[in-house]
Amino acid sequence: MASNTQKSSEAKLNTLMTGPDERGHFGLYGGRFVAETLMPLILDLETAYTTAKNDPAFQAELTDLLNHYGGRPSPLYFAERLTQHFRDVAKAQGGTGGAKIYFKRDELNHTGSHKINNCLGQIQLARRMGKTRIIAETGAGQHGVAVATVCARFGLPCEIYMGATDVARQSPNVARMHMLGAKVNPVTAGAGTLKDAMNEALRDWVTNVRDTYYLIGTAAGPHPYPAMVRDFQAIIGNETRAQMLEREGRLPDTLVACIGGGSNAIGLFHPFLDDEGVAIYGVEAGGHGLDVENGHAASMNGGRPGVLHGNRTYLLQDGEGQILEGHSISAGLDYPGVGPEHSWLKDSGRVQYVSITDKEALDAFQLSAKLEGIIPALEPSHALGWVTKLAPTLPQDNLLVMNMCGRGDKDVFAVAGYLGIKL
Amino acid sequence: MTSLKETRIDRRFAALKKEGRAALVCFITAGDPDLETSSAILNGLPKAGADIIELGMPFSDPMADGPAIQASSLRALKAGHTMRKTLDMVRAFRKTDADTPIVLMGYYNPIYVYPNETFLDDAAAAGVDGLIVVDVPPEADDELCLPAIGRGLNFIRLATPTTDDKRLKTVLKNTSGFLYYVSITGITGAGSANPEDVQLQVARLKRATTLPVAVGFGVKTPEQARAIGETADGVVVGSALVRAIETSLTQDGRATGNTAGAVLSLVEGLSAALRTS
Numbered sequence: 003m004a005s006n007t008q009k010s011s012e013a014k015l016n017t018l019m020t021g022p023d024e025r026g027h028f029g030l031y032g033g034r035f036v037a038e039t040l041m042p043l044i045l046d047l048e049t050a051y052t053t054a055k056n057d058p059a060f061q062a063e064l065t066d067l068l069n070h071y072g073g074r075p076s077p078l079y080f081a082e083r084l085t086q087h088f089r090d091v092a093k094a095q096g097g098t099g100g101a102k103i104y105f106k107r108d109e110l111n112h113t114g115s116h117k118i119n120n121c122l123g124q125i126q127l128a129r130r131m132g133k134t135r136i137i138a139e140t141g142a143g144q145h146g147v148a149v150a151t152v153c154a155r156f157g158l159p160c161e162i163y164m165g166a167t168d169v170a171r172q173s174p175n176v177a178r179m180h181m182l183g184a185k186v187n188p189v190t191a192g193a194g195t196l197k198d199a200m201n202e203a204l205r206d207w208v209t210n211v212r213d214t215y216y217l218i219g220t221a222a223g224p225h226p227y228p229a230m231v232r233d234f235q236a237i238i239g240n241e242t243r244a245q246m247l248e249r250e251g252r253l254p255d256t257l258v259a260c261i262g263g264g265s266n267a268i269g270l271f272h273p274f275l276d277d278e279g280v281a282i283y284g285v286e287a288g289g290h291g292l293d294v295e296n297g298h299a300a301s302m303n304g305g306r307p308g309v310l311h312g313n314r315t316y317l318l319q320d321g322e323g324q325i326l327e328g329h330s331i332s333a334g335l336d337y338p339g340v341g342p343e344h345s346w347l348k349d350s351g352r353v354q355y356v357s358i359t360d361k362e363a364l365d366a367f368q369l370s371a372k373l374e375g376i377i378p379a380l381e382p383s384h385a386l387g388w389v390t391k392l393a394p395t396l397p398q399d400n401l402l403v404m405n406m407c408g409r410g411d412k413d414v415f416a417v418a419g420y421l422g423i424k425l
Numbered sequence: 426m427t428s429l430k431e432t433r434i435d436r437r438f439a440a441l442k443k444e445g446r447a448a449l450v451c452f453i454t455a456g457d458p459d460l461e462t463s464s465a466i467l468n469g470l471p472k473a474g475a476d477i478i479e480l481g482m483p484f485s486d487p488m489a490d491g492p493a494i495q496a497s498s499l500r501a502l503k504a505g506h507t508m509r510k511t512l513d514m515v516r517a518f519r520k521t522d523a524d525t526p527i528v529l530m531g532y533y534n535p536i537y538v539y540p541n542e543t544f545l546d547d548a549a550a551a552g553v554d555g556l557i558v559v560d561v562p563p564e565a566d567d568e569l570c571l572p573a574i575g576r577g578l579n580f581i582r583l584a585t586p587t588t589d590d591k592r593l594k595t596v597l598k599n600t601s602g603f604l605y606y607v608s609i610t611g612i613t614g615a616g617s618a619n620p621e622d623v624q625l626q627v628a629r630l631k632r633a634t635t636l637p638v639a640v641g642f643g644v645k646t647p648e649q650a651r652a653i654g655e656t657a658d659g660v661v662v663g664s665a666l667v668r669a670i671e672t673s674l675t676q677d678g679r680a681t682g683n684t685a686g687a688v689l690s691l692v693e694g695l696s697a698a699l700r701t702s
Contacts, residue, residue, distance in 0.1 A: 025564060033564075033565060034562060034564055034565075035533060035560040035561060035562070035565065036560055036562065037488075037489045037559050037560060037583070037585075038562060038582065038583045038584065038585050038587075038588065038596065038607070039489075039583075039585040039586075039587050039607065039610055039611075040587075041562050041564075041587075041592065042587045042588065042589065042592050043587065191495065192485075192486075197486065200488075201486050201487075201488040204488040204489075205488060205489070205491075205612045208489060208610065208611060208612060209610060209611040209612060209615065210610075211587055211610050212587070212610070306538070308534045308537055308538055309532075309533045309534045309537050309560065310486060310534060311486075311488070312560075314537075317534070319534070319538065321538070322507050322508060322535060322538070323484075323508075323534040323535035323536070323537060323538035323539070324484065324485040324502060324535070325485045325486050325534070
């Protein structure tokens, strides 16, 4: 108890929103752990980003793109039937609860997920820096599609690294990237998933560092990426704040978002970190269950701090510091690391990180489709899996916002397969 | 900075300077393809002509390395290699060779989880002379580089074609033993740099430091080694040696009677090239 009291008084004294420090650290986490070849570029990028961030012309151009090309603001939707469902569940258990559920509809953005928010920001930065070639990694392909999209829009050549396993399980997105003019490079190293794609993108970058911009898709990697991607995604939380104030006249009580690298989550969470009354939950991919060795992708619940891909953060690793592949039904969540700000928020206790298994996510996927007519991506299905557990335990006046960060078009064939639906 | 006493690496470069030739720096991955074969290669390297040995610490995600060294790392890990086994190899080597410097090279995470202070103690006690940790930049000197220097270990940094004069000062600040010039922007084992460019770059680096400069990345043949040895104080060969291991293996990846010999004869050829220039 004593330590809890101390923790909350520290939180009052120090805002949680000013990180990272000038070396890119969020407490122990973050930093710039990259090969020397990349260091000068990373330092240039930091300077360019700081300048752009403070340039009203940059911000105005970005806002215009987000609104008219990206389709923002995304609606804050009251999920009435789900709310009723959770109240029925609570009642059946003898309770009177059932939080009021809102979805932040970032799945309605152009390209179908929150990824476009970050890509529009970074492509503007790449152009300002005079870079003529864009590379990126992708897991589920949502980021790859968003990168291919902004590259098409601005006429820049683009190469996407994607694990061969993910190429197979997310084929609709691979087709989209091709149609948008991107070159998709399947990566066969390792298990052929997101971590291997990121290794290969880093190898490309180190080779073509002079003309190439690496458009990282999540709030991870060397400083300034975690802070920069968070800033571009914070529009999710800023809109949510304004929309909820307008709609309910007060802030939400509960926020829930899924965590792979954690960009949609930090985007929703960050503007609320100093609002102590807001309970915040990040939902990791529990795969086959946290007790199954290498059978999940819950870096924070089932991993330890380490250094990979430019930052120190929680990682899935063995006792020798060798990185594990992880597993999740969702290609967007099976990454063995997580953004460093989340690691810091976990240790500080400000955000609670929980996990949802493949099966629980599949159940939530169907619940959303049947009750709300919204087919979610498998990634936010994990967030909804946690809402399914949490909402019936909360009072009816609890305002809960879940980030519906991506739509499920890319997943329908895979899910049909899991559910044994004959097409 | 913390001052270091003269190290085995310093003594070796000083001796070679008197001989008037460049050092042959040989990289192999510890435990590749198995502990026994890798130890045989390591122990045979000085006689074959290696002046300094870089012993790779295998890592699951070697993101600055090309296919040859990636594969060697995975072979070692598949054979059950661990950091303690790497240090055991060095300890055994030191029983018969008190003079040839060994530099451990690799990535940060396996060191970080060891953890750092214990690793540095164990490495120094095993007879390691220096460290090259690819993903720990000078900005993080306080966590690994300075504690290493405190234990008498050289912390060797990489300079690259993107390292401008301003950045070079930062890179050199706590570097000792030698400066490793990565002659291309790229991963290990990729294309080779043009010798005239290397000459210009080495001259630039030598204006900024009195440390010996070793040049690596893309050096494959005795001819290339000789050309680079004319301007640099050391020539690093890695992927070519690791590739020689790979091509000597059986189809299912096991060592053959020829594995150690294939590597060591390649080293003999490289060494001869540096001695006849």
